[in-house]
Amino acid sequence: MKTIEIPPDSVGIVKEQFVTLCVPPHELALDSGAKLGPITLAYETYGELTPQKDNAILILHALSGDHHAAGYYTPNDRKPGWWDIAIGPGKAFDTNRFFIICSNCIGGCRGSTGPSSINPKTEKPYGMSFPFITIRDMVRAQKELIDYLGIPKLLCVAGGSMGGMQALEWTVTYPEMVVSAIPIATTSIHSAQNIALNEVGRQAIIADPHWNNGDYYDSEPPSRGLAVARMIGHISYLSDKAMHERFGRRLQDREDVSYNLLTDFQVESYLQYQGNSFTRRFDANSYLYITKALDYFDLSHGHGSLTEALRDVKAQFLIISFSSDWLYPSYQSREIVKALKQNGIKVSFCEIKSDNGHDSFLLKNPQQTRLIRDFLSHVYEEHRAHVQ
Amino acid sequence: MSSKNSESRTPAPRYDHEIICRIVKEGSRVLDIGCGEGDLLKLLQERRKVEGTGLEVNEEKVYECISRGLHVLHGDIDAGLADYPDQSFDYVILNETMQEIHKPALVLKETMRVGKQVIVSFPNFGHWPARFQLFFRGRAPKTLKLPFEWYEGPNIKFLTIKDFNNFCQAMRYTILEAYYFAYGHPVKFWANVRADTALFVLNGNKTA
Numbered sequence: 001m002k003t004i005e006i007p008p009d010s011v012g013i014v015k016e017q018f019v020t021l022c023v024p025p026h027e028l029a030l031d032s033g034a035k036l037g038p039i040t041l042a043y044e045t046y047g048e049l050t051p052q053k054d055n056a057i058l059i060l061h062a063l064s065g066d067h068h069a070a071g072y073y074t075p076n077d078r079k080p081g082w083w084d085i086a087i088g089p090g091k092a093f094d095t096n097r098f099f100i101i102c103s104n105c106i107g108g109c110r111g112s113t114g115p116s117s118i119n120p121k122t123e124k125p126y127g128m129s130f131p132f133i134t135i136r137d138m139v140r141a142q143k144e145l146i147d148y149l150g151i152p153k154l155l156c157v158a159g160g161s162m163g164g165m166q167a168l169e170w171t172v173t174y175p176e177m178v179v180s181a182i183p184i185a186t187t188s189i190h191s192a193q194n195i196a197l198n199e200v201g202r203q204a205i206i207a208d209p210h211w212n213n214g215d216y217y218d219s220e221p222p223s224r225g226l227a228v229a230r231m232i233g234h235i236s237y238l239s240d241k242a243m244h245e246r247f248g249r250r251l252q253d254r255e256d257v258s259y260n261l262l263t264d265f266q267v268e269s270y271l272q273y274q275g276n277s278f279t280r281r282f283d284a285n286s287y288l289y290i291t292k293a294l295d296y297f298d299l300s301h302g303h304g305s306l307t308e309a310l311r312d313v314k315a316q317f318l319i320i321s322f323s324s325d326w327l328y329p330s331y332q333s334r335e336i337v338k339a340l341k342q343n344g345i346k347v348s349f350c351e352i353k354s355d356n357g358h359d360s361f362l363l364k365n366p367q368q369t370r371l372i373r374d375f376l377s378h379v380y381e382e383h384r385a386h387v388q
Numbered sequence: 389m390s391s392k393n394s395e396s397r398t399p400a401p402r403y404d405h406e407i408i409c410r411i412v413k414e415g416s417r418v419l420d421i422g423c424g425e426g427d428l429l430k431l432l433q434e435r436r437k438v439e440g441t442g443l444e445v446n447e448e449k450v451y452e453c454i455s456r457g458l459h460v461l462h463g464d465i466d467a468g469l470a471d472y473p474d475q476s477f478d479y480v481i482l483n484e485t486m487q488e489i490h491k492p493a494l495v496l497k498e499t500m501r502v503g504k505q506v507i508v509s510f511p512n513f514g515h516w517p518a519r520f521q522l523f524f525r526g527r528a529p530k531t532l533k534l535p536f537e538w539y540e541g542p543n544i545k546f547l548t549i550k551d552f553n554n555f556c557q558a559m560r561y562t563i564l565e566a567y568y569f570a571y572g573h574p575v576k577f578w579a580n581v582r583a584d585t586a587l588f589v590l591n592g593n594k595t596a
Contacts, residue, residue, distance in 0.1 A: 316459075318454070334463070334467070337461060337471075338471040341461075341471045341472055341476075342471060342472070342473055344476065346439075346459050347459065347461070348450075348453075348454055348458075348459050348460050348461065349460075349461045349462050349463070350447065350450045350451070350454070350460075350462040351447070351462050351463075352447070353447060367447075367451065370451055370454075370455070371451060371454055374451075374454045374455040374457075375454055377457075378457035381457075382457075
């Protein structure tokens with residue numbers, strides 16, 4: 001097996017950790033009214049926590065992400081964690097200065113309790129008996145982890161897409177615990193278009209005969225449905241221009257179109273590949289549950305307005321959007337900025353010009369790196385001066 | 389030539405920045421519209437401990453502001469002002485920005501709503517070298533203060549000190565203070581001819 005050379009600005013070899021919390025009778029009370037426990041959370045940490053415990057940053061992952069945000073598990077790993085471009089020595093989230101935590105969200109399928117986990121009451125996978133969760137429920141579970149790690153206050157909560165929603169939710173649900181937040185390429189409320197795209201994905205999974213009402217863990221999983229769901233999702237992460245430049249109308253391994261249903265175009269082949277490879281690492285039921293949590297997300301819910309929802313927030317903000325992101329367009333970020341302004345909360349906002357669509361925040365991006373690094377540097381300086 | 393000038397100017401704060409520093413009270417809330425790379429805001433933060441926010445349309449300049457630890461919002465003026473509640477700031481600053489705005493009357497009205505006081509500065513088109521060029525040479529003025537050819541440069545509104553005074557009178561805006569200067573030095577008389585820059589402090593008007 002080929003061993004890769006681990007780059008010097010990588011956090012290097014990392015190890016995933018697990019903790020089981022919310023053990024009955026201390027189950028987590030969910031927004032739906034149901035209770036969930038025990039809850040296992042898979043998480044990773046990078047860098048060192050200071051003795052003052054003032055340098056902890058919680059990174060929050062997106063729909064298909066997990067707790068493996070940076071580094072490699074073995075020297076043979078083909079790919080590092082999903083935000084390796086942003087986390088490491090000297091990177092945007094500088095592990096020489098900060099203690100970084102990332103956990104797999106509840107409902108997920110990468111080690112945290114979700115529909116594919118064994119329900120201790122039945123000793124079978126939860127399947128559709130898993131309770132429906134919200135973004136706030138994910139954040140509540142993360143709070144248990146942060147308490148368990150003995151961290152009184154987070155210097156920053158940061159993430160893109162669904163991670164950005166969790167960051168926003170953190171500042172509202174636990175205002176005293178958050179010094180700053182960096183929500184990226186995100187929204188405070190899932191729009192009709194956002195819900196519509198998710199619903200197509202869910203219907204593709206449900207229509208797959210192998211889905212079997214969520215009870216497929218002993219048989220063949222609904223991979224076709226999940227692959228189609230991923231394909232529609234993937235389209236929404238790109239942009240017209242990015243697709244045009246990457247694929248155009250180029251044909252896949254052929255001289256002319258086939259005049260039948262064979263794969264003609266490169267973009268078709270690419271999407272099929274993306275869909276299929278996703279089914280090897282993701283659970284279809286998790287996809288259903290997490291997209292539902294996304295669709296339920298409305299930060300203003302129960303507050304009357306977004307401005308009212310953000311009223312007691314103590315954190316300062318750096319909000320980043322991307323010009324070609326049509327999944328969570330800049331206007332959605334500006335809505336958040338507006339509500340923060342109306343509350344007199346410290347906020348900076350930048351729309352980065354980029355052709356890479358929603359996925360921009362995951363790609364190599366010197367502008368984003370610079371914004372985050374400079375913002376965190378000043379936040380940390382201020383926070384330390386304030387505490388002393 | 390002009391880049392050399394701006395370089396030699398960087399170490400010592402600009403004359404207009406000095407004046408604004410004197411006007412702004414310690415610990416106040418300030419909104420700087422068209423804040424650029426944040427020179428003025430940084431100065432105000434250091435000297436007057438203000439709680440400042442900048443508004444800037446240029447992405448590169450936004451990065452620069454963040455790297456200096458300033459709070460800055462990327463966007464244009466129209467979107468930037470409307471969101472703020474009445475009298476959110478002690479001072480709203482339009483430092484050499486007004487001549488680049490499409491609808492200055494509307495923006496001024498909004499700044500008066502948002503700020504308790506409004507600090508406005510602009511290059512004076514009535515400055516004598518500009519008059520001289522227009523009158524004797526029959527050409528659009530190109531001076532140290534207005535260094536651009538007519539077909540380039542950001543300025544789209546050309547006004548004189550007299551124009552602005554008349555405007556304030558017509559709109560019933562109260563001018564609290566006025567400063568005139570040329571080449572970085574105060575101008576005491578014949579300002580509309582002798583000053584290349586004017587700076588006004590207006591009283592914010594909640595009912596505007």
